[in-house]
Amino acid sequence: MDENVNFQEKAASAIPHFSINYRFNVNLIPTSWSNCLFDLSVSICFQVFGDQKFDVGCFHDLNMILVFIVMPGNSFEMSYKIAQIRLVSSHPEVYEPCDDSFALVDALLSDRNNLLELKPMLCMEVGCGSGYVITSLMLMLGEEANGAQFIATDINHHAIRVTQETMEAHGVYAELINTDVASGLENRLAGSVDLLVVNPPYVPTPEDEVGREGIASAWAGGENGRSVIDKILPVAEKLLSKRGWLYMVTLTANNPSQICRQMMKKGYASKIVVQRSTVEESLHIIKFWKDNDIEADTNDAITNSKAVPLGIVDSVRSQIQRLSFWGSSDINTTTN
Amino acid sequence: MRLLTHNMLSSNIKGVTKGFPLKIEVEKVVEKQVEINHDFLRNIFPKIDWEAFSDAARTMGYVELPEQAPDPSVLESDLDFLTKFHHALLELHLEEGALVCPETGRKFPVNKGIPNMLLHEDEV
Numbered sequence: 001m002d003e004n005v006n007f008q009e010k011a012a013s014a015i016p017h018f019s020i021n022y023r024f025n026v027n028l029i030p031t032s033w034s035n036c037l038f039d040l041s042v043s044i045c046f047q048v049f050g051d052q053k054f055d056v057g058c059f060h061d062l063n064m065i066l067v068f069i070v071m072p073g074n075s076f077e078m079s080y081k082i083a084q085i086r087l088v089s090s091h092p093e094v095y096e097p098c099d100d101s102f103a104l105v106d107a108l109l110s111d112r113n114n115l116l117e118l119k120p121m122l123c124m125e126v127g128c129g130s131g132y133v134i135t136s137l138m139l140m141l142g143e144e145a146n147g148a149q150f151i152a153t154d155i156n157h158h159a160i161r162v163t164q165e166t167m168e169a170h171g172v173y174a175e176l177i178n179t180d181v182a183s184g185l186e187n188r189l190a191g192s193v194d195l196l197v198v199n200p201p202y203v204p205t206p207e208d209e210v211g212r213e214g215i216a217s218a219w220a221g222g223e224n225g226r227s228v229i230d231k232i233l234p235v236a237e238k239l240l241s242k243r244g245w246l247y248m249v250t251l252t253a254n255n256p257s258q259i260c261r262q263m264m265k266k267g268y269a270s271k272i273v274v275q276r277s278t279v280e281e282s283l284h285i286i287k288f289w290k291d292n293d294i295e296a297d298t299n300d301a302i303t304n305s306k307a308v309p310l311g312i313v314d315s316v317r318s319q320i321q322r323l324s325f326w327g328s329s330d331i332n333t334t335t336n
Numbered sequence: 337m338r339l340l341t342h343n344m345l346s347s348n349i350k351g352v353t354k355g356f357p358l359k360i361e362v363e364k365v366v367e368k369q370v371e372i373n374h375d376f377l378r379n380i381f382p383k384i385d386w387e388a389f390s391d392a393a394r395t396m397g398y399v400e401l402p403e404q405a406p407d408p409s410v411l412e413s414d415l416d417f418l419t420k421f422h423h424a425l426l427e428l429h430l431e432e433g434a435l436v437c438p439e440t441g442r443k444f445p446v447n448k449g450i451p452n453m454l455l456h457e458d459e460v
Contacts, residue, residue, distance in 0.1 A: 121376060121379050121380065122380075146373060146375060146376070147371075147373025147375055147376030147377075148376070149340065149376070149380075149426075151341065151344075155454065157452065160450055161448075164448070164449075164450070173368075173370070175337065175338060175340070175341045176449075176450050177337075177341070177345075177450065177451055177453060178450055178451065178452040178453065178454060179348075179451075179452075179453035179454060180453075180454060180455075183348045183453055183454075183455070184345050184346060184347070184348040184444075184451075184453035185344055185345060186348075187346050187355070187356065188343065188344040188345065188346055188356060188385075189344045192344075192383055
């Protein structure tokens with residue numbers, strides 16, 4: 001906990017009200033979670049807007065996420081609503097919100113203003129599980145979503161029910177479809193989805209574990225954890241509108257840089273919005289968008305070196321090392 | 337399931353070439369009010385297959401929509417039209433029933449408002 005105390009002191013001196021919020025959070029989090037409190041709950045990031053430098057922190061508690069932006073001699077805070085853990089429904093056969101879900105929601109939060117500027121009309125989540133992510137997305141965009149409609153799919157019918165309960169508990173609504181990835185939607189929805197969010201089953205497993213029923217469908221990813229990811233990507237490409245964005249969770253073992261190169265051949269630029277290491281895994285939340293400057297290339301050779309995602313990761317790592325109170329979580333956000 | 341979703345769904349059975357629109361078998365329809373958003377209606381209008389949409393609305397018991405696609409100019413001026421379009425697209429829900437593949441007659445059940453589009457092994 002030394003690191004945490006160190007973090008708390010530094011954050012408290014930098015951010016007004018921080019210690020109050022911190023204690024409030026600790027009191028509410030179940031004991032079993034307290035060890036991973038910082039992995040799950042607190043992230044501080046180092047953000048660069050042009051020449052100006054900001055420290056930005058995201059602070060989850062059970063009800064809200066507080067986003068702090070601390071500038072030299074000036075500070076303010078904004079708070080956005082996301083799904084409340086206590087209102088997220090559950091079922092033994094449904095994956096509960098965990099580090100990967102939180103990282104994905106953090107990625108969406110850090111891009112919230114850009115998402116509002118995008119003005120998505122149709123938003124979709126493939127593999128909604130507990131409904132934590134799609135509910136958080138709807139809550140964070142709120143009324144500013146300007147009539148955007150949300151669709152979520154899952155192959156697991158228990159997950160669909162749990163998502164329905166989670167959404168009802170939060171007073172939000174998305175259309176739910178019990179289907180494999182987007183089967184049945186691919187033809188008519190092609191080129192129409194402006195925002196696609198995917199937390200795929202990315203855990204490397206024996207190939208025969210892929211496609212099993214129930215909760216295994218939430219994590220079993222086959223060789224290198226890529227079986228389902230590689231099935232989802234062409235569907236994502238088909239569904240995304242010309243201005244559409246895709247956010248996807250990946251693990252280092254999935255070879256995210258190779259995924260980015262693969263998508264670049266299809267004309268997609270990419271960047272890692274959140275990179276987070278936990279005791280068990282190293283997660284990358286990657287954002288993809290169609291970039292007209294990248295020529296879709298059918299040859300193996302990559303002719304365009306515009307987006308080099310691993311370079312971004314390296315630069316994030318070098319930034320992290322400069323922040324001694326970082327702990328093991330981080331967010332990197334850059335504007336487009 | 338809203339008619340917006342019905343308009344986006346087709347039969348995904350292997351070998352089916354004309355899987356759209358799915359026929360609707362109605363057991364129970366519910367209405368849930370949502371706030372109207374004119375921008376959304378204008379933006380989604382070009383993506384709607386009107387004939388499938390108005391047929392589906394009639395099957396659900398709502399007969400106020402024109403059978404043929406109206407001129408897009410009505411979206412700018414006709415508030416009455418926008419209200420009806422909104423109601424049929426986003427407020428009518430197929431709560432219980434089925435979606436039927438137009439080519440094979442295979443039924444995709446809709447329970448508690450959720451269509452089940454999962455295929456059997458021999459249909460993939």
